[in-house]
Amino acid sequence: MLALRLVRGGSPLTLLRRLLVACATAVVAFLLLAALSHALAHPQDSGTSLVRLVWCSVPLAAAVQFAAAVARTEPGSRSRSALDVAGVGPARIHLLAALSTVMSALLGSGIALVVYLHLRGQLAALPFDGAAVGLLAAEQPLPVAATLVLLGLPPLVAGGAAALATRPRMTPAVAAAPGGGSVTASAGAGGADGGTEALTPAGAAADRDGPAFRTVHGPLPATATLPWGTALIAAGLAMETYASRSPKPLPLSSVLSNSAPGVLGGWMLTAVGLVLAGPGLTQLCGRLLAVGRPGAVRLLSGRVLQREAGRLGRPLGVLCAVAAGALAAGELYARTPEDGARLLGPLTILGTALVVFCVTASALTAAAESRAFRSSANAALVRLGAPRRVLRGAVALRLCVLAVVLGSLTWAVGQLAALPLMS
Template structure:
């Protein structure tokens, strides 16, 4: 009953976040049910690889659920204040937010199950018979067990999004600019340099005869162990460098004797680097991997797999949605600062220009890190 009362006060942003969560959960549930249908229709073939292919989109949904749950208190501080006044403590508030996310995933999973059962009722196209396991009895416990995974992963991720020892975000916090010292820069730089050198070593002429190639799933061909491990290390290093590059870009914007526009944009980007850096790094990494895979499939017609393409697009969509939710959280956190600046006489156009400049700078960092990741991935798949 509490969730229905909360839903009555939903704003468009709240409704959009809820619908995105339910849609992502429905798609992952459909992938799990497809794996189940294949296992029923082809019992002689191992179903473990099909279930393992469902882990990346399941992890993407869990990541998006964590980001969405983290943004709820920041976007709706009046709701948190009301629950606190009613006697709810930090643990109970987190559980309520996690329950809201899990409820959305449950409804999405139930919709996918309903569609799966309807299609199995001899109304599906014959080409879908193998994916639905038509002609084979459906154990009742199997789909229920699989579909419980989606709200369970999303709920646990949402509950763990904010540590219990930290105060709940209420949209009134303004984090100080985060510094990235030499130690925090040494590890990702070392990973990038080591991974790039290892990949170049694995792509040298005659490297294919030095070791047994690794057969990649999804019709992506074969690659060497050194090239694959090198790309993984370099991609991880670029992902870890995203937040420091954002902070460095913010400092460069405010360098010297900046104008008010550059000062606001630079200081704001530096302060938000640690919060925006993680979802931006995830988006750059997943987007680069998907772009490299599509480039490989385009160069070799007939090698692509529909399921792999759908899962890749779902992972990128979850990463993009998480970035948008985190951006909305940051915007809510800066609401008081913007109001104060407007009361002091700042022009609205100045704040809009500063926000646009921050977006442009963040997009430049994303193109840099994501582009390098995509180039290295294309080299490993060559």
């Protein structure tokens, strides 16, 4: 009941985000039901139906990532005073976020079912009734169990992702105190920079004359996953190059229809590598901006990118992976347009549009979350007399540096991913 009241009592922007989550899950549920329709209409071609169902995991993952990003911007996950009064501690915040996300996703699944039945011609007296009878296999009866499982999958996965995204995180860090003792620092996710929030003594031999605790500043380095991401990108490109050795070039339809699993696996490894490398690349951009003797604009831009690398890097990495895949697919489609035209059905266009929308919206949501966490610091800078043009210049500089660095990497990976298939 509390989760329902939080859903109803949100601000217009919060309600809009939840509505977008419902729309995204509605499209995913509709694609899953369309894959079920193909399996019902072609029982002898189970392999193609399985490939269609597996490809639905891509828009499902994009919608789940967007739902998790929206859950992190919930008002209850940042301002907990009212929830503490109501008896809801930090350990139950992620449960409320999961329930709110599940309710939004259930609304989307219900909308998908209504639209699906309407296009199959089972809801009469409405416009466009039965407009997709052949595409959705209207002559075949729907299995109730399979339909309920497919409709319940997006809400369950989205709710679990929201719970993981908003769970309280305690990262222990040990620092030496004067006199031979040590202290343990617990860094929580509720702080603006993920830094130290609480300190407890880890030894009883602390120096009584000196400070009892030493504060550990700063989050864990976001560059920790950069070597792994780089290794996965290189391994994915090498795997694709090795698997694409054939007497003639591979068309796009062969790659996407699982006729060349090694190539598709290389693309997946490369995409995962870009996602893992996103936070580290964002932090490196911040370090490059702050190198040497920077001015106020460069210093502010670099420090913000380093501090927000963990929050911004992962959605930007996903966006780069999708853009690189789209660039490689576009290169292959331009070489053989007659082969790629067979893949551009209405369901393919719908799924592609959903993926592009979700990854873009996730990056924008992460940027809005980062801006909300920096609002107090920006207000303090304005009170100290910092011109607003400095803040605007820092934002513009960050956007330009990220666009140049990540855009160049995306273009290079997309070209390298398409090159072995075109030779």
